[in-house]
Amino acid sequence: MTGPTRILGFGLMASVIALSACSRGNQAPVETRPADEIIDDIIYEDRPRPRSTIWDLFRERPDAGQIGSVNKYIWNATLETLDFLPVESVDPFTGVIVTGYGRPPGGGQAYRATILVNDPALDARSLNLALMTRSGPVNAATLRAVEDAILTRARQLRRQDSNL
Template identity: 55%
Template sequence: MTMKRIARACGIVMAGAALASCGSGNELLGSREAALEQRANLARTADPQPLRSSVFDLFANNDDPNTTLEVNRYLWQASLEVLDFLPVESVDPFSGVIVTGYGTPPGGGRAYRATVYVQDPALDARSLKVALESRGGAVSADTVRAVEDAILTRARQLRIRDSKL
């Protein structure tokens, strides 16, 4: 019993020592003067990377407003065509998100709703994420895979059609 307590105490001391060795990060810079000099050098460069000074800086909106996301147009169009029986609630072509309401497929008796995320400009299965939901809850992975396959097949057909023009 005392060996367990000694081992636990050693573990706590070692964890405390590891945390104490982390410090504030200024040790890596050498001194406060070195940190100020590094900040001045960054201010002179064309594309400075701001130094993080607090946890709240992580949540600041410092993103470049001119950054654009690219979406594969064939996957986008194919998603709209394959899921045309679902009412579209919202679309964002800049981020590649399509959100639909509940709808029943032709010849089916179960209502579904879908969220489609086209996340890459490549015509690739990894670029497409589909989430399906029914009124009864989750939908099987096979159904989701079948919808993804239908969208990918239609996207390839659209690309082939455009290449023949």
């Protein structure tokens, strides 16, 4: 290295050290709340966090006909009615069932379905069904027939539950 290059290198190194020393001196520690408090704010918003007691055993319980936020009768009826379709993914908390292609008993056409059960009520509006063949969506009559079969089975399951 020649003299001017060496002087330039030392000058750059000195300026980097001086700048880094200046930036460290004025930083204050960051104060954050505990993670539990942040999560409570997100989950409970302005409501107080619920506390359980022994008296909770005697309180009225939520409807047993629900799995997460979906109706258990529609959920189970869907799985029973479409049991010929291989299940690819299931999420009872969001109410989504995704199946692969399968053939109904005695049928020649292969179907696949995506189901959304989005309401805890035993009602037709709680069931959203998309039924496909390899060539595209099925006709409306077939879709309606499958929806009716699922809802009929859900009502049967509810009747069986109430007789116990």
